[in-house]
Amino acid sequence: MxxxxxxxxxxxxxxxxxxxxxxxxxxxxxxxxxxxxxxxxxxxxxxxxxxxxVKPVAYHVVDDSSAYSLVDNAAAKAQNAELTQSSTRAADQASAEAFAAKKQAEGDAKAAAEAKAKAAADAAARAKEDAKNQRTTQAASRSSERKPVTYANNLDGWIRESLSIMKKNGIPGSYEGIKRNVMRESGGNPRAINNWDVNAQMGIPSKGLLQVIQPTFEQYHVAGTANDLYDPVANIVAACNYAADKYGSMDNVDSAY
Structure with missing residues (x-):
């Protein structure tokens, strides 16, 4: 056949x-x-x-299209598996990066919160220390106000005490201006008295450190000082009050007044 x-x-x-x-x-x-x-x-x-x-040989026709289909399917499956693995790796990498970013953000937020808390604590500590210092200063000031100032019982102390009283009463004058006139008028002797000038001839001699007559002392006497013409502080303050009225200040007096 x-x-x-x-x-x-x-x-x-x-x-x-x-x-x-x-x-x-x-x-x-x-x-x-x-x-x-x-x-x-x-x-x-x-x-x-x-x-x-002898039987006739039977011929069998082999269709290899199915074999090609198997090969194609295997290749497709392998490709799909590779794509799946790639997608899985990409997803894992993205997840890891997201996790790292989240941890970084959490770390930054924690660091910022700690820095803010530390700044607040430092501010509170400074405020507390400032309040403590203020209380200490106020206490020292009150103590200083309650404690009277003690002046030396000499010409320097008399002038300094007089200047303190003059400042409270708005009477001008300086340490040097007062001392210069005291030394010229009495030499620094609070009991000095002039019995030979015209005032003495009129029966009202000048007395004290700045040689003030009694009527002038009474007119310009400053409350809070002794009512005694020989008192050093009372004498200086009254004389400076008189000089401010007549000459503007004891600093402007360079001779008998």
Whole structure:
């Protein structure tokens, strides 16, 4: 039977066709061998019967399209698996980066909160220390106000005490201006008295550190000082009060006044 008469032969590929031709050739060779006389012991009848019992070779057409489909499916699965792994790795990396960013943000927020808390604590500590210092200063000031100032019982102390009283009463004058006139008028003697000038001739001699007559002392006497013309502080303050009224200040007096 011609090879092209085999059903489906035209659909076979080259390898299949070569296989089919080999099988056909083998079958033909077997038939020829069967009819060729053999050895003396050969049994022609039996060989003929055997030849008659030879069944026709069945040809099976193999369709390899399914094999190609399997290969394609395997490649597709491998590609899908690779894509899945890539996506998984990308997702894991993104998750790790998000986690790291979150931790960084939490760390920054914690550091900022700690810095803010420290600044608040430092401010509170400074405020507490300032309040303590203020209380100490106020206490010292009150103590200073309650404690009377003690002045030396000499010309320096008398002038300084007089200046303190003059400042409270708005009477101008300086330490140097007062001392200069005291030294000229009495030499610093609070009991000095002038019994020879015109005032003495009128019966009202000048007395004290700045040689003040009694009527002037009484008129310009400053409350809070002793009512005694010989008292050093009372004498200085009254004389400076008089000089401020007549000359503007004891600093402007350079001779008898």
């Amino acid at each position: 011609p090879l092209h008469a085999i059903p489906g032969y035209s659909r076979l590929n080259r390898n299949h066709k070569l296989s089919a031709a080999a099988v056909a050739a083998g079958g033909a060779a077997a038939v020829v061998f069967a009819v060729v006389p053999g050895s003396a012991n050969a049994e022609p009848a039996h060989n003929a019967a055997s030849a008659q019992n």
